[in-house]
Amino acid sequence: MKIKFILFIFFSTWLALLTRIFFLAVEENSYYEMLSHNNTIKIEKIAPVRGEIVDIKNRPIAINNLGFKIQFAPHLRSKKNKDAFETELNALMEALPQLDEKKVIKKYKKSDSYYNHSYIDVVSFVSYEDILPVYSILNLRENIKITSAPKRFYPYANIAAHLVGYVSKANKKDIKNDNLKKLIGYTGKSGIEKYYNNYLQGLAGERKIKVNAQNKEVEEISSKNAIEDRKLTLNIDIELQKYISSLFKKKSGSVVVMGVDGAVLSASSFPEYDLNTFVNGISQKEWAKLSSSLEKPFTNKLTHGLYPPGSTIKTGLGLIYTTTDVNKRFKVDCRSSMPLGKRIFRCWKKKGHRKTGLKKAIRESCDDYFYKGSLKVGIKKMSHGLNRYGLGKKTGIDLPNEFIGTVPSREWKRKKYNQPWYIGETVNTSIGQGDFLVTPIQIAQFTALMATSKLPTPYIAKSVGPLNIEADIKDIMTKEEIKQLPVIQKAMYEVCNNPRGTATNYLKTKVKIAGKTGTAQVVGILQDIEERLLEHEMAYYRRSHAWFTSYGPYKDPQYVVLVLVEHGGHGGAASGDIVSGIYNKLLELGYIKQ
DSSP: OHHHHHHHHHHHHHHHHHHHHHIIIIITHHHHHHHHHHHHEEEEEEOOOOOOEEOTTSOEEEEEEOEEEEEEOTTTTSTTTTTHHHHHHHHHHHHOTTSOHHHHHHHHHHHOOTTOOSOEEEEEEEEHHHHGGGHHHHHTSTTEEEEEOOEEEOTTTTTTHHHHOOEEEOOHHHHHHOHHHHHHOEEEOSHHHHHTHHHHHOBOEEEEEEEOTTSOEEEEEEEEOOBOOOOEEESOOHHHHHHHHHHTTTOOEEEEEEETTSBEEEEEEESOOOTHHHHHOOOHHHHHHHHTOTTOTTSOHHHHOOBOOGGGGHHHHHHHHHTTTSOTTOOEEEOSEEEETTEEEEOSSTTOOEEEOHHHHHHTTOHHHHHHHHHHHOHHHHHHHHHHTTTTSOOOOSSTTOOOOBOOOHHHHHHHHOOOOOHHHHHHHTTTOTTOBBOHHHHHHHHHHHHHSEEEOOBOEEEETTEEOOOOEEEOOOHHHHHHHHHHHHHHHHHHHSTTSTTGGGOOOSSOOEEEEEEEOSSOOOTTOOSOOOGGGSOGGGSOEEEEEEEESSSSOOEEEEEEETTOOSHHHHHHHHHHHHHHHHHHTTSSOO
């Protein structure tokens, strides 16, 4: 009995072993074949070439310079290879002595590990001219690989800097959200480069190759080309951009030239900076200088600059007044000041405007008319109407992270500060002061509305590849507002053409235009000060911002031209020459025909 039991155990054990051997040899053969396949077949991603950006006349604004990157094979510092890394490094430095040897070593050491079997980037870019004489020498070395690596270049350097934006090295956050950025190594960081980054960067190609145990390519099995060189055409005219930059030297602020349909022909934020410094890598000294500047060159003031709109919004408020609770024949007797409670609200004109109706109030920018009109209408209708006109919300322009600004209201103040609303704040809002904040692109959109009764969405890109971008224009005015709008337009015409208009004496344009000036205070004026300093007598950073927004030609509105000069003082005086120059240039370039 014992012998039978022992034999049973013996045969059972052998049966189990034979079963396991069969399973490993036969059943799991396909699994190990798969592992073997993965060890010999390698999929190599091909980085796409970034698409170019061109202006409306097909002139290149952002292109790619032809160049190459240099890679070293991994594990060159292992005991097995001994002096291999030093040998390759010496060969590289002998061929290209202008390279920074310390950077090459640092890059290699950072990525070289036992687990890495891919070639390591040691030089991210060498120009075509530099690599050509030594290409054949370096390419024959089996531990060095040279592959194409185009580099972004901005031919116009600082022109339209905030609009175009720039590309720079992709960080961990960028790579986490998009693996293609890891392959390419850089991404759009601002402006159009960032907004249209996914389109411009294209899609990766792919090579399936067979490699041996030393990770060397044996043969190519298949390949798929990258989707690349996607061209982006803008509405921007770079010649106009250059001209406007020449007008804005030693000034800070913003300019927008936009078709009444929303197509942005030119837009600038000043001061500008050279985009190429970020592609090449900006020095610590240069970064410190730019980032600490009080003129804020890195801020895109078109969409991120928040300013009190001043008198530029009187046109819209005049329309709201006369279509709600203010009689169309309503007039005030402006005596230069209006007492309200313990405060006195002053008009800018020392002796006042005397008898003033809507048209005169816009033409001569009478504050008193708007103070008293606001007391009749109230903040609720004012803020609601201004919101409907596009203020206090994003315009929808194709630039990243647009700010919304602030149209003050009871609800806004309660939500932000948990405080009650005071009637003096209504009065301040009526002249575009207090907590009222807008961006230049919002005022440009608002002006297009005053010119046409329609609210356009500003757009910079004209076409994305073969697809043209269509204008998005909304009808937002009521029938009563459309009926009353010609009165506002006539008043805007008189601002620029009537002898008493706030802009007339500062304009030399060949185009008949309509517009509105604005002087937005940046510091409050104490109640006990009776004699105000003139703007030019103030310290620079205490001077008001100068607005001038306009459209033309008056009888056939085609373009909006907006100019904001930071700390420029009076709107017409600071920007009249610039506005005139822009309209004359539009005439010269054939955009406006008379």
